[in-house]
Amino acid sequence: MFPNKTKAKKGADTKPPETFEKEWQKMEDSFNELLTFIEGGMLTPDPGHYKRSMGAYAVVYNICTKHEGAKMGVNFAAELYKRAKSLVEKHLEEKVTKQVIQKTGDALLQEVHKEWRTHALIVKWTRFMFKYLDDYYTKSPIIDTLTIMMLKCFHSAVFDKIKDNLRHVILANIESERDGNTINKEVLRSAIWLFIDMGMNTCDVYDEELEKVLIKQTKQYYKKESVKWMAEEGGQHTYLKRAEARINEESRRADSILAPTTKGPLLKALDDELLAPHIETCLKCPDAGCEALLQSERNEGLGRMFRLFSRVEGGLDQMAGIVKDHIEKEGKLLNSKFSTGSAGESGEAASTTYIKSCLTLHDKYTVLFEESLSKHEVFTKARKAAFEVFINPQQSDSWALKQKSKDGMEIVTTSELLSTYIDSIIKKEMESEEQLDAILEKSVTLFTYIHDKDLFQQFYMKQMSRRLMHNKNQRLLDQERSQIGKLKMKMGSAFTSKLEGMLADQSHADDHNRRFKQHLTSNQEAKLPIDFTPMVLTTGFWPAFKHDQLVPPEEMKICLEQYEKYYAKATQSRKLTWIHSLGHATVSKKFAKGPRDMSVTTYQACVLVLFNATGSVLVKEAQETLSLPFEEIKRTIHSLAYGKYPVIKRADGAKVKQVKETDQFVINEEFHTNSRKFKIPAVVKQERESITDTNQEQRRHVIEACIVRIMKSRRTLSHNDLVTETIKQLSHLFSPDMRIIKKRIEDLIQRQYLERDEQNRNQYRYLA
């Protein structure tokens, strides 16, 4: 049969033997049976079909494994492959293509759906029949697997010819559904997935032929929609709702019929057309924009705005800006309410009303952030920025906090108000510890917004010192400790070390007193004439108190001396100085209408005791006997004679409320009040100025220490760098004024800690 016995030529002219053709016929028959079978409409095969397929498989197997082809120079596998391909091609061209080409519109979709399904089955079973080829022949990289080969047949025979029409129909359907009509989703999906499958394991065909165009069409569609909505009457109000609805709709559609990779770009197209160009309009719309929603507290609308604008880059920043401005406005309003003295709740101190309303404002937004804005940090930052503006006004700002004083309007700081608020809360008997703790926790949040934290510290120290001296119950001490703990967490231990020292002194007071009493009994000293409880304050911890020269009455003197003796023995090298302005006493008197116990300050007590010696006291004499400045005497007598409990009265009976050096006072024997025990309040000096001044002075030292520290480590630094670094290091405590830093630098130059560089006057050098 063949001319030579060496390598046989493979080629088209080499014919396979008859045995081969006979076997092949079996294959062709099986194939045709398969077609009939499928076209008959079956989906699941009957056992007979399976048997037939197995038979076909065996045929292929036998042909390929007999190696006869090699002897004859015929590659049986290749031949089988080629013929399988022609089978499929022929089938497609003769039956399928003709059908499909004729159809248009929805009919095309139906047809494609049907034919594609059919072809899938053909592929599946044909592949089974010729499976042996896939195990060996098609493993070669240049030969497509059976599946791919058959898909390619479909691609060239059917798909290429109809893809434009098909695409057109798909897009028309989608647009129709967008317009609100119902479509046949199943069939549509099938057509779309055809595009995907035609990519043969890649999305290339789908991306190029379908997705690209779909996205483009989507953009156009929504561009038009957005313009239409905006132009409608009241369109701005409903715009976002509609936009969200559309986005959800597209998302659902993408999930159900499109390739998963399309969803992202598709929704982005919507963002680009529906949202991005209109963000500003939506935000600033007068009745439905962000500001309006905040005003009427429509959290749901704000939530929607948040959801939508977080899809667009930079969208939230604009929104947060509006939120910040709004909060700032609300805060400034609170400030002016305070300054104009608009009534708060009756009986409540103005400071309490103000701080409470600040906390309420803060909470309102916490709720909004949690419920509707996913606690996104851009909003918490906006709130922080807003609070920092109105909580820290400059003196010249229109929203600065002011209070009426006898000299006109005085500037008040939040540092003071917050401290006063905490003071009132701790002193009040709260229902539960948790309640108290919650309020204090919130107040600390407000504290973090304050710039002048050192000023707060000064007020807090002063007020806490008074609290500790008046009230020694354990529960209060615990609350003080807990509050200090909170401050410590935010500011570090340096900030709270003095406060802790004060607390320590207080808790040791009882201890000391016990030992003092022991000392008295053991030394068999005479019993003290009056009940006496001293308290020792360590100087460094407590705020500075003015020393006075009070000459106390005899009874007091004895106690003081005894204690001094005890203390000198009990400790070494410590000096005791009595601060009588802080003390208080209980003085009893049998009035005409009954005995009364009066809680008074030490000064008040000393004045009252004067009346024991003489019925009528001359102011000037009182001053001299007690050795106190006139202002102090005046205030003390004023509180005893013209206050709520006038226990003394003017000798001349005049109905005036003044205290002059020449005035005489006598006991008001007719005095009466219902309660047996009562407190005579003393006039407290206005401390705001002195505390502020002390703070300013302290700042000078702090700034200087900071500058020196910086220069010591950096050796030489430019002016700007030094100032920037100083401000940075001090920012957690207070925000220093630029001029003040400059002044301190100049002072340090004068005192030769620093010098200016001779060549570059902008540069400073540290002088060791």
Add this chain to the structure above:
Amino acid sequence: MQGKLSGEEHKKKKKKDLAISIDDDSLLLVACRIQASEPFKLGRSEFINGMKSLGIDSVKKLKAEISKWKSALTDKRHFKYFYWFAFDWTREENARVIQAESAVESWNVMLAPRCKSFPLALWNEYVTTVHKKAISKDAWKSLFDFIFSIAPDLSNYNEDEGWPVLMDEFVEWAKKEKRV
């Protein structure tokens, strides 16, 4: 400039000894070069040691050096150091600052002839009528750079460049009062 008694007396003696006519400016120059430590005083040993270290051993040489120094003053750098030294010479004994009036006087003598464009008169007015406090060494020294680098209408003044607060306040006042 006015000299203090001991200095003057001594100088008179010196002058007589050396028979030179020495004017105030030159005196200041000499003091500057010797780095005299006390205002308006030129101690005998200070003078002698100073002359030694400068290598001046005759009156003729001193005269020559003085005129050399005088011409050097046209150079701004030399004049700056000269001006800076003048602070120590002009202050009160043991004081670390100069009173406003004295400072203004010195400035009129030393600076006004050199710097025609800068409104020195305005500055002097500010110092004597508004500021009124004494002038520190740093402010004195900085004034030199100030008048030579700041435009007459103060437009290029930048507070962030580390000028003393006195200059900040002057510029603020001048602008507020619309004097520039």
